Amino acid sequence: MPDKEMITVLEAPTREEAAEAVKSALSRRRILMMVGNCWVNYQGRARSILNPGERILIIKEDGSVLVHRPRGYEPVNWQPPGCIFHSGLEGDVLFIKAVRRKPREVLQVFFDKIYFLAAMSLLDKGEFSLHASEEEMQKAIMNQPSLIEDGLRIIAYEKKVEPGFVDVYGVDRDGRLVVIEIKRRTAGKEAVLQLSRYVDSLRGEHGRKVRGILVAPKIARQA
């Protein structure tokens, strides 16, 4: 059960209480969650202004910041990990300033009403594993080249890239070089251009016949 040391919850705190809790959470590198009425300025690679409204603010222990509106998967404003924080009261407003160096970016959040605030330390050692559903396709091609074409021999593959994309090099039944590009998603014209550039460059290099094969769940009409 939640130890008092582990999670602190304030419902409808005063701005002074909230300011104190924010300072404490940030200095102790605890995770901070706040809900209230706020407005946000961002300046850095771009510049943005978010007018007042009710949102969720999350500051994580690694110094990343998220501002979430009531809708949408993405945060409306954010700051990547590594920020340095300043916070305090400015008149009737609680401000939190998150500064990132390299590139220099500043995010400022101003609260005039705080509905609730939570500060906590979470322990998460759980392993995360992601399996691309097309990864089996890649393995299948490596193990069973005949899935693509009879008589195909695999020579090499670009194993450095992440699952979902791999270049496979092989030789077909007639001794021609074969370049296979696997796309996990619908392949657009950019994929075709990229493959054709590979093929051209290999053709120039080897002076042999080279074929390119594009393997994808779907190909845009410009095939």
Add this chain to the structure above:
Amino acid sequence: MPDKEMITVLEAPTREEAAEAVKSALSRRRILMMVGNCWVNYQGRARSILNPGERILIIKEDGSVLVHRPRGYEPVNWQPPGCIFHSGLEGDVLFIKAVRRKPREVLQVFFDKIYFLAAMSLLDKGEFSLHASEEEMQKAIMNQPSLIEDGLRIIAYEKKVEPGFVDVYGVDRDGRLVVIEIKRRTAGKEAVLQLSRYVDSLRGEHGRKVRGILVAPKIARQA
């Protein structure tokens, strides 16, 4: 101040209390925030497993889902808006299942400890404005072509040419066609290739001198 109707906070609820609160929040389309020990399965475009650990779960009123670990800007698991939910108790475990159609994706979160739960309705009508996007750069150039070059006349923007779209299209002081490609970030060789394809295509089409201009904060060494 937070109306009881507006925000409900449960500290260290029992699983039964939490299950009730979750059902209520989901059916009334309120925003749900939970903190506790959980594990997560995802299956859809890919497949993932997240082993047990302490995390933050947020379900928004539009049916989007976020699972956040204690670190990192990005959610470890998520679901875009529009999900349909099922939840309940399965033995000692509180489960929440978020199903998305088109594409079919299923996210399942299982809690065995809930440290904290909040359900709320937030009102957010605040306008969001972002500046210094590529769009704004384009407008600035459209309004003030001399920013690029004296004597430049703009003819069109987002003009469709063979390989794709040209950002800005004009004629310079000496009557030569000018193609301007705008990149908000460091322009790599891909941008150069793209621009050169545009230039080639237009040169072939018009049989006139064509210049390409790349507008970007920085250009990779392969210029």
Add this chain to the structure above:
DNA sequence: CGTGCCAGGTGCCAT
């Protein structure tokens, strides 16, 4: 470090 490239990318807007 910069450069390149994938991502369960997401989102926006065009046809």
Add this chain to the structure above:
DNA sequence: ATGGCACTTGGCACG
């Protein structure tokens, strides 16, 4: 719906 493309893209691997 499909396609094309920008994004404060973020993230990682590699030279």
